Amino acid sequence: MQIKINNLSYTYLAKTPNEVEALHDVNLEIPEGKITSIIGHTGSGKSTLIQTLNGLLIPTSGEVHVGEYVVTNKKKKNKKIKDLRKSLAIVFQFPEYQLFEETVEKDVAFGLKNYGVKEPEAIKLAHKALNEVGIDKSFYKRSPFELSGGEKRRVAIAGIIALNPDILVLDEPTAGLDPLGSKIILSLVEKFNKEGKTIIIVTHDMNIVLNYSDHVVVMNDGKVAFEGTPSTLFNGDISKYSIDVPELFKFVKILESKGMKLDISKIRTLDDLINQLKEKR
C-alpha cells in the first residue's frame, strides 16, 4: 500500500487562543516496501504527522491517501477508519504502557479480537506473533507486568504485528532501551520489512537512520525540509536541521580527510565500511 499526503495541515486547539499549527501544507509520498525514517527536532510535527496517517488525528485541511483509504476532514469519507487502522498500525512511544491483560498471550490477542477474530484463532495468531518477536513459550501465560522493559516492549509490538498490518509505524521504538534491547527491536523491524511490510520509523537516533532506512524525511517547523536517501542527507548541509551526524559517518569523514578514498554513498553499516577497507588492502 502506498501512502500519499496532499497539502496536509493540522492545527491543535483550532479556533482557540492557544492554537498551534503543527503541520503546514505537507506534501509527501512514502515509498512502498521500504524503511522510511522521519526525523526532526522536538515540536517539528513528526508525531502529529504519523497520527494523521491512521486517522487518530483528523487533518484540519488536506488529505492522506493510504492505499484505498482516505483520511480527510470530510466526515463522510472517514467511515473505514477502523479498517485503515488494521492495515496501518502505529506502535507508540513506550508501547509497554498499553499492556493491560492478565496474560501475555491474551494481551497480544486483544487487538485481533477487536477485529472480530474468534478466541482459538486469535490465540494461535498471538502465539505466532510472539514467536516472531522472539518471546519464549514460557512467557505466554505470565502477566505482562512481570516482564522486563525490553520484553514488555516486544510483547506490545507483537500485539500490533499480530494484526498483520501492511504498514508498520514506530514512534521512537528504541527510546529507553539498552543497546542490546534496541538492536533486537531494530532487527525485528528489518525482518518485517523483508517480509514486505512498509516501515515508518520516527527517531532521534541518526545511527538508525543511516543503518536501517532506505528513505528519510526531515521535518522542520511543520514542513518537509528534506526528502531523499540517508547518504544524500548526511553528505549535504545538515546544520540547518539541527540534527547530528551518525557516528559511522563521522568516522568515514575523518578517514577521508586523512586521504582514504571511500565510496561514502555505499556505506550504511559497519560491515559496508569493513568490506570497502578490505578491498583497499
Added chain:
Amino acid sequence: MNNLTFGRYSPFNTFIHKLDPRNKIFLMIVLFVCVFLKVTVWSSTLIMAGTLFLFMICIMLISKVSVLSLLKSLGAMWLLFLFLLIIYMFVPNPAYDKTHVAFTINNYPVYYDAFIQWGYIVIRLVMMLMVTMILTSTTKPMDLTYGLEWYLTPLKIVKFPSHIVAMTLSIALRFIPTLIDETNRIIKAQSSRGVDFNHGGIFKRFRAIFALIIPLFVSAITRSEELSDAMEARGYDPYAKRSRYRKLQFHLCDLLALIVAILVFGAILTLVIYNNHFVQVDIIYWISGVRPIL
C-alpha cells in the same frame, strides 16, 4: 478529552485574580449560603436569585471567565435537568399548592408548583457551578491548596496533619493534567489496536474502558512510587517545618471584595428574615400592583 476546560485556571490579571485565595474561599462559602437562602413567596425568591445571578455574571465578566465554557458545561448537564424536571412533575409532594393545576396527563395532575420547585433547583445548580468555576479559573491550584491549608491550621491543636493533607491535595491537583495527557496517549495507542471508544454496544464499550483504565492505573502507581522516591531523595520530611517561597497576603482589594460580599449577603439575609418572620413581601405585587396567580 480535549473539552475538559471547565474551571481550568486561566492566567489573567484581573481584580478577582488578585484576591487572596483564603479570602476567595470564604467569599465562595458566603455566596453559596446566599444561593441557598429561600423566601416563602416564590416570586421574591426568583427575583432574589435573579439579582444574585446578575451579580455573578458581573463577577464572571470582571474575572474574564469564559461564559461560553459555562454554557458548554450546562449543555452537558441537560440530561440531569430533564431528569429533575420529570421527578418534580410526577413525584407527589404534599407541600405543593393543589389549587393550581398546570395540566393533567391521563388524569394525573401536574401542578405549577412543580415547575417552580424545579426552577429553584436549576437556578441554584447553575449558580453553584458559576461560583466554583469563578474560584477555580481565577485561582492557581497551588494557591487554592495553600488557602485550604490555612483554614485547616487550627486543627493542628487536635493533631490533625493539615500540611500533609495540603501536600496530598497539591500533588493530586498537579497531576491532573499529566493524567489527562496520559489518558489521551493510551486512548490513541489502544485505538491503534482496534479499540473503538465511541461506538459499539455496552459490553464492547465496557471492554474498551478496561483497556484504558488498567494501563492508566499502572502508570499512575508507577508514577507515585517514583515521585515518593524523588521526594525522599530530596529530603522531604512531612513533619518538618517548611518555609514558603510565596506568602499569602491580605490586600486592600481583598477588603473591598469582602465588603461587597458582606453587603450582598446582608441585603439578602435581611430580606429573608423580614419575609419569613414578619411580613411576606411580594416584590411583583410591590412593583406592579398585580398579585401573581399563585
